[in-house]
Amino acid sequence: MIINWQEFTPIASLIGGTILGLGAVLLITFKGRIAGISGIIGALMQFQNTPKDHYLWRILFLFGLIGSYQIYLILFEAPTIEINTSSIELVMAGLLVGFGTRMGSGCTSGHGVCGLGRLSTRSFVATLSFITSGFIVCYLLLHWIN
Amino acid sequence: MKNLLTFLAGLGFGIGLIISGMTNPAKVIGFLDLFGQWDPSLVFVMLGAIFVTFFGFKFIEKRKATFFEEPLHLSGKTHINKDLVVGSILFGAGWAIAGLCPGPALVALGSGNQKAIIFVVAMLAGMYLHDHPYKKAFSEKSV
Numbered sequence: 001m002i003i004n005w006q007e008f009t010p011i012a013s014l015i016g017g018t019i020l021g022l023g024a025v026l027l028i029t030f031k032g033r034i035a036g037i038s039g040i041i042g043a044l045m046q047f048q049n050t051p052k053d054h055y056l057w058r059i060l061f062l063f064g065l066i067g068s069y070q071i072y073l074i075l076f077e078a079p080t081i082e083i084n085t086s087s088i089e090l091v092m093a094g095l096l097v098g099f100g101t102r103m104g105s106g107c108t109s110g111h112g113v114c115g116l117g118r119l120s121t122r123s124f125v126a127t128l129s130f131i132t133s134g135f136i137v138c139y140l141l142l143h144w145i146n
Numbered sequence: 147m148k149n150l151l152t153f154l155a156g157l158g159f160g161i162g163l164i165i166s167g168m169t170n171p172a173k174v175i176g177f178l179d180l181f182g183q184w185d186p187s188l189v190f191v192m193l194g195a196i197f198v199t200f201f202g203f204k205f206i207e208k209r210k211a212t213f214f215e216e217p218l219h220l221s222g223k224t225h226i227n228k229d230l231v232v233g234s235i236l237f238g239a240g241w242a243i244a245g246l247c248p249g250p251a252l253v254a255l256g257s258g259n260q261k262a263i264i265f266v267v268a269m270l271a272g273m274y275l276h277d278h279p280y281k282k283a284f285s286e287k288s289v
Contacts, residue, residue: 004183007176009167013187016166017194023158024195025202030151032212032219035159037248042273060149061156062252068160069169069256079164081254082172083261085244090261091268094251096240098272099280101248104233105223108247109159111234112192117199118207118220125226126234133238138178141242 024114031057036110037065038101104130148214160253166191169253171245178242240272 024035040058072079085093101107104126106115111130115123167173167187176185211217241247246254246265254262 001180001184002182004176004185007173007183007185007187009187010190013166013168013190014194016162016164016168017191017196018162018198019165019194020159020162020191021195021198021202023155023160023162024199025206026151026158027155028203028212028218029206030148030213031155032216034220035155037252038273041248041252041270042277045270045274045277056149057152060152061159064153064156064158065160065249065252066256068157068164069253071157072161072164078257079167080170080172081257081259081262082170083244083246083254083259083265084172085261087261087264089243090264093240093244093246094265094268094270095272095275096236096243097247097251097265098240098269098274099276100233100235100237100240100272102233102273102276103229103280104237105221105230107237107249108241109249113195114199114203115221116192117196118203119200120221120224122221122223122226122230126230129231129234130238130241133235134178134242135180137239137242138175139181142175142179142182 021113021117024109024117027061028114033057033061034110034114035061036106036114038098038107039105039110042102100130159249160256162195163250163253166194169250171250171254174245174247174250175242178245 027033027035040061044055044058106123106126111123111126116127163169168191173185173187177188206218244265248269251262251266251269255266
């Protein structure tokens, strides 16, 4: 393991993590909901048997999330979004992320940020599974296939 | 007021993701590339976030209701099943290919990035495939 000191941003990442954690806390303390992005998006495609307060809060939360980029631009310079993945790989990745997060009942936000904060064993197992899988697949793609 | 706060929660989550660097897929892949030039930044994102959610959830779960005196919708699930592990492994694989997970993908979508649009459309399709055809077939089998 070699640390990439040039790319390493401990302070910005710690501050950013704290802020996104506050976002999650805001949602649970005022709305009583878990900030699990895959769960929120998935529920929007439930279509049937939806209770009265099913859509509005989810749409508002996602508006905030999607709109954050443009609002960030008002104050700061544009952040880097570098995607070096071909379209066909993006489709594969998207399908895997969509299917996998719904099957595993959560993603980096629901299991990683909220679940681990609640010391949930279930979320710990999920987080360990997707991070390990991520390390292995990344190794295969970057150092084995090429 | 509640609606505004819900919007702000999403906004805060997104701004936090941007500041943390996690909306840049190349940086996320730098974290997943453990055996190459490793960028441990994501560990610090998790530390910052979990520090806040740990105390936030502890406080509100003790209070047992939101500040508007409404119930908390928390998962009470504790069992570890095959779906949890297999689903997470599939997710991790997709995460490593593109460097995108659902939250950052939506922030990137907001930038109008064309590749992010492709990823999000495929992700929605993947979610739909699981929640509808797959679940239907699976529950029919188990009945």
